Amino acid sequence: MCNSYISNLVKHMPDSGIKDFFDVANSLDGALSLGVGEPDFATPKHIRDAAVASIRRADTKYTDNRGTVELRQAVAEYLEKFDLHYHGADEVLITMGASEGIDLALRTLINPGDEVLVVEPCYVSYEPCVELCGGIVAAVRTKASDRFRLTAAGLLEKITEKTKVLLMSFPNNPTGAIMEKEDLEAVAEIVKAHNLFVISDEIYAELTYGKKHVSIASLPGMAERTLVLNGFSKAFAMTGWRLGFAAGPKDVIFYMNKIHQFTTMSAGTTSQYAALEALKNPVREAELERMRTEYDKRRGVMVRGFLDMGLDVAVPEGAFYVFPSVAPLGMDSQEFCRQLLQEQRVAVIPGDAFGACGDGFVRCSYAYSEDVIRKCLQKIAAFVQSR
Numbered sequence: 001m002c003n004s005y006i007s008n009l010v011k012h013m014p015d016s017g018i019k020d021f022f023d024v025a026n027s028l029d030g031a032l033s034l035g036v037g038e039p040d041f042a043t044p045k046h047i048r049d050a051a052v053a054s055i056r057r058a059d060t061k062y063t064d065n066r067g068t069v070e071l072r073q074a075v076a077e078y079l080e081k082f083d084l085h086y087h088g089a090d091e092v093l094i095t096m097g098a099s100e101g102i103d104l105a106l107r108t109l110i111n112p113g114d115e116v117l118v119v120e121p122c123y124v125s126y127e128p129c130v131e132l133c134g135g136i137v138a139a140v141r142t143k144a145s146d147r148f149r150l151t152a153a154g155l156l157e158k159i160t161e162k163t164k165v166l167l168m169s170f171p172n173n174p175t176g177a178i179m180e181k182e183d184l185e186a187v188a189e190i191v192k193a194h195n196l197f198v199i200s201d202e203i204y205a206e207l208t209y210g211k212k213h214v215s216i217a218s219l220p221g222m223a224e225r226t227l228v229l230n231g232f233s234k235a236f237a238m239t240g241w242r243l244g245f246a247a248g249p250k251d252v253i254f255y256m257n258k259i260h261q262f263t264t265m266s267a268g269t270t271s272q273y274a275a276l277e278a279l280k281n282p283v284r285e286a287e288l289e290r291m292r293t294e295y296d297k298r299r300g301v302m303v304r305g306f307l308d309m310g311l312d313v314a315v316p317e318g319a320f321y322v323f324p325s326v327a328p329l330g331m332d333s334q335e336f337c338r339q340l341l342q343e344q345r346v347a348v349i350p351g352d353a354f355g356a357c358g359d360g361f362v363r364c365s366y367a368y369s370e371d372v373i374r375k376c377l378q379k380i381a382a383f384v385q386s387r
């Protein structure tokens with residue numbers, strides 16, 4: 001009945017392709033899933049304890065809009081490990097997850113009609129968030145043959161006089177691709193030559209297998225034209241705490257905080273205390289390594305599983321996803337996922353949920369126990385064999 005009141009922009013916005021699949025999977029008895037990109041680990045106990053202690057102390061008021069001084073400082077110190085140098089005081093903003101950072105960054109930078117280069121396949125919120133602020137999405141497609149890395153040629157092809165921002169995420173969801181220093185150097189040259197600004201979502205920076213994450217902001221001349229987004233959800237198994245951060249030039253942070261103060265006020269205080277503990281406790285690196293080692297093991301099981309089925313898969317070097325190609329089976333992503341769910345009761349995500357160029361692929365998360373992964377692989381193999 002209220003339909004006529006809803007804004008056209010929101011009315012015509014497609015639902016998340018991920019959510020659609022969950023709704024079906026959840027309604028099926030005994031369905032297994034490799035669908036969710038959420039760590040299966042519990043948030044480490046000392047982090048939970050620090051949150052409880054802050055509540056017991058009644059440290060439950062609003063904080064500074066930008067986040068507590070201590071946490072912003074701790075974030076700045078933490079980012080040094082990626083060769084990034086920020087002042088906690090005015091170059092860091094604590095957000096409600098990287099999700100809020102993406103939205104704030106786009107709304108801060110984009111005027112209606114500005115073009116945003118979105119490197120695809122990509123996280124499901126990028127396109128809708130660009131559109132919500134009147135920006136135009138220019139999809140920059142990455143290809144399996146390039147190991148899903150962004151290439152200079154791919155980028156150049158999409159630049160026009162209206163292009164303002166490059167939005168990308170490496171390590172990538174859904175492909176697991178990373179960018180090495182040389183790859184980023186080529187991109188940085190183009191960004192500088194065309195006077196673009198980069199939003200670099202580095203939420204999976206801690207989850208690389210073998211090669212250390214490189215941030216584009218650490219390259220010469222890039223810090224002043226890059227906003228780095230990151231958070232606690234993936235590396236620290238803290239999805240539900242809704243805590244992330246943005247680090248970048250102080251004027252960009254200043255204007256992002258202008259929106260943040262009116263829409264959010266400040267990120268959750270209890271979560272900020274938990275995050276401070278996550279960064280400050282010396283067990284941090286050991287904990288990250290423990291989770292990374294486990295993901296790496298599962299990654300091996302997953303990649304082997306798909307190769308044994310005869311499906312092509314670019315070996316993921318980061319995040320916790322594999323993105324095998326199902327095109328040789330003569331099905332598009334949606335068909336594959338729908339039929340797999342119906343016949344074998346296993347949920348994986350159609351690649352086109354992450355942008356049109358993801359069609360012909362499916363995303364499988366290995367943020368699940370090895371036992372669940374093995375059971376799912378068996379069922380997927382049976383499905384593939386029956387085709």
Ligand SMILES: Cc1ncc(COP(=O)(O)O)c(C=O)c1O
Pocket residue numbers: 037096097098099100123169173201203230231232233239242243244
């Ligand atoms: C690339 C990417 N960016 C951002 C997010 C959202 O992160 P957060 O929980 O910090 O909002 C996700 C979650 O899956 C993601 O994959």
